[in-house]
Amino acid sequence: MRSLWRTMRSLWSDKLIRDLAALIPALAVVAASLGAIAVTKGVPLWLITFTAAVVFAGGSEFMLVGLLTGGAAPATAVLGGLLLNARHFPYGLAVGDLLGSGWRRLVGSHLMIDEAVAFALAETTHARRRRAYWITGAALFITWVPSVLLGGLLGQALGDPNAFGLDAALPAAILALLVPSLRDAPTLRAVLAGAVLALVTTPVLPDGMPVMVALLGVALALPVRRSPEQEVAQ
């Protein structure tokens, strides 16, 4: 007991582990809501769990479920998801040296998610960055996939999802995820313009297309400055 207590205390004194302990329950809830929403929209439980394991990029999983169960063409949904995940390419340029080579690089690439990259970049030495990347990526993977499955099982027990207002949960979940990025003025302008474009083209375009048309809103964020932090520094 004593040594267990000591181990717990030394784990708790590690900032990375503390931050992860705060993050993991929140992520489990996001994953469980994805599972529940998908199942109540008619996606088989195995398929949403499989999606969680092989895609392992939450935003695009929500988007895929929303667009495909909303009747969008599969090509539109895939393209939307890929655009959303394109940020992983610059991520890889930034943290690629932490992965090692050979099979480590193959496995480590799959664990590349926003949180793993953010935690890694917050560390100062190469060894600590490497450790933060792998621990975060692995911990969130073994949280994400079972939580999606569990949420799906709960969703199956619910019955008519609309009676519980679950159809509002998916857009609300995505809104909550993107609110922090909206504090940047050019991003907010682009998002508002995109939202208006999507709404006005909805009656005339096939399902899923208005979301793509919204990309024209990006023009309102131009010209793109380097980053808000650098603006302040200058």
Place this chain on the structure above:
Amino acid sequence: MNPGAVLLLAAGTYAMRLAGPLLRKRITISERWERLLGIAATVLLGAFVVTGGAVEAGEFAGVARVGGVLVAGVLAFRGAPFVLVVLVAAAVTAVLRLAGVG
């Protein structure tokens, strides 16, 4: 939902994840492009929120759902926890429907 679409998204996402570590010694992507990609992704999500919140099969989805998402949006902007935002969205929509609002 189409398993083929899932596999395509998974393969494409993995390719983009692996490309960085493989190519990092040969190219650099400018910070401007990196930001632009981030903004484009946010715009997609934003468009998804408004269409997913207000449209069902090409038609207006009804006051109940829009009301739920709007209330959730206010909470999210005020920094409420994710769980609360999602639960309130569902609860407001469910209560509005119970009250007979479309």
